[in-house]
Amino acid sequence: MIGWILLLGPENGLINVWIKDLFGLEKSVFNIFTMTGMIFVEGVLWTPVVFLFMAAPFRSMDPSLEESAYMSGASVAKSFYHITLKLGLPSVLSVLLLTFVRAVEAFEIPALVGIPGGIMVLTTEIYLKLKTGLLPQYGPASAYGVVLIFFVSLGLYLYSNATRQAQKFYTITGKGFRPRLLDVGKWRCATTGLVLLLPILLVLPMLVLLWSSILPYYVKPSREALSAVTFANYVSAFHSSNVLGALKNSLFISIVSATATMLLTSITAWLVIRSNIRGRWLPEQLASFTLSFPSVVLGVALLLTYLKLPVPIYGTIWILVVAYITRYIPYGIRYCSPGLLQINKELEESAQMSGAPWGVVFRKIVVPLMMPSLFAGWIYIFLLSVRELTVALMLYSPGSQVISVIIFEMWDFGKTGDLAAFSVSICLILVTIAAMFHKLSKRYGLQI
């Protein structure tokens, strides 16, 4: 995120400086502090998440469904559109919905990019109404909140309509399925470009962060600058004790929240989809309810709730755990539901007929078969929790600082070097964890 500002900032953004030098221009070509800039950065940031989300259902799709489309005379593109995409519709729709909702209620990018550029969105308006001025303006803030909730609820309504006929979308059966690779043929160049574009978009801002992390002050890359390379930023970033504390807090909170959320939501999803208990629709609706609350609103709500409730978690890291579980339950459900829908019911029934009571069926059959979805959901929630800023900003207290708050403070104080060094280290840690998880999920996931 901050990497993109360093790349595309109008004053000394790296790409801008290069293009200026190259063409001898007076003015910068790109300005990130615009609507387009905001959309671009937001989109790029969401791409990997969307990819993670889409990969699991498509990976486990029976290829004969596509192949029968080829044989019916459909081109690759047509069968992708008519078969693959439509079969994946519950997943695609749920991802679309989630991304839309998250983008509507996004706070961090509008705060870092929009506010300096003078472009306001609903969330930043709410934030400013509450945090600036003499008194918090609850009236206008609530009004904006209601508008936000309306848009988000609309998305949810459309989603629930579209997936009502979810029965049609069983794609994992008890029969062996062997996903096959597609020979992209003459499209190889195009697809390779597409596949490479993603990493480039992600790696560029990382590189510029890396670059500024090893320099005492920010300059554009050059031979002279290389001589100034130092690791002083890393030393100073990790010097203060609350940085290490925050790191520990963040990892602990995120791991606990992600695990608890996936556990809770897998059971909820099962109840909603498989059981015929009366009122089984309730958990999903309740969970979706928190989805329609923007983080800003949710943060305040949780703060007030746990100040009043006689549960002694306020001021500890547990309030953040509770907050993240509340926040991410809907996301967990959106991971679990499609995963569960793809498991043929007979796989569970045959376990029942083998003498397994419900708990055992769930533990031995449902959970292992849902593993790809559960792992994907876990990583997703883990990464979201580590990055989460809005709720953390409102709920943290001196002992329970987390990484995102520290980074925000460093940005606020203009400590770009420390910030870059710290961010690079965090990224390394997260990548390591994600990679370990990926390996694990390969071992325990479906052997495809």
Place this chain on the structure above:
Amino acid sequence: MLVVQNLYKSFATDFGAVKAVDRISFEVPQGAFFSLLGPSGCGKTTTLRCIAGLDRPEQGEIKVDGAVVFSSNQKILIPPHQRNIGMVFQSYAIWPHMNVFDNVAFPLRIGQKVPRRYVNEKVQKALALVHLEDLGNRPATNLSGGQQQRLALARAVVREPKLLLLDEPLSNLDAKLRDEMRIELKRVQRTLGLTTVYVTHDQTEALSMSDTVAVMNNGRIIQVDEPKRIYEHPVNQFVADFIGAANLIPGTLVATNGDGFVVETPYGTLECANLEHGKTGSKVLFAVKPEDIQLFSNPSESLFPGWPATVEQLSFLGGFVDYRISVGDLTLRARVHPSIYFRAGDKVHLSFQSHRCSVIAGDNL
């Protein structure tokens, strides 16, 4: 062994409640192979799932081995995992995250908590029974259709259940494999002496494997009989159509003479020895199987009464020849030995083996 009484279950649909199973009753004696045969949507699978405990009937009673597992009057509903019933599903439902051995061991480890030292032995025995003993370490997804079928069967019988339920287990196999598996299935069932309920829409499977066949339609049992009787003496048009592609000739029952019955049809008078339905003067169907029609070039060769006819079409099928014969506007199918050979357009004389024909009720008569 298995007693089903007055079983009733309906499903709510957009068009109101549909009776899936409409108060059916039947009994299956110990060790018997019982088939529920019928077109899709006739309620056979729902019946099976009610026995398994996977679906909950609204009314009736189900007893397995003397124990009530469901009773609407006594408000008893034993959950499926406590019924000790083995089941093979249409999709086989092989768990893809376990290998072959673990799939079969699951019912022993989970369902019965068999001591570990016996698990191995029992699983090997079950795998040997279906000839999969060498594939224990294979991932379950790495099996052919026939092997998955065998695996599902081994898993269903490994803990020696009181009852074995089979839900169209052969419908996903190709024809040759299906014939093979049919024989395998029957062999395993007989070896273990397992009381079995088999659901199928394929009359060949039902007739060849069962001790008793129940033909179902619209949630009701139409006829329960041993296979030979079902085939030779269908009680009405539905069963006759569904079982054997019988020729059905509409007519009126005009007389009962001694041990025979006379049916008057627009094409001529027919005689037969069996009466399933109808009294003198009523509209009936005269049912004759394709193999009970004989073709002659000369009427004098025939021992039975018959009609002059024309060969419309024929297909040579190796062991027999399938003829389409027309009598006026009526087309009949005849199946004759290849030594008797006619060409399309030939004038023939056809005769009915009246002792094998029967008078049955029509659906709309």
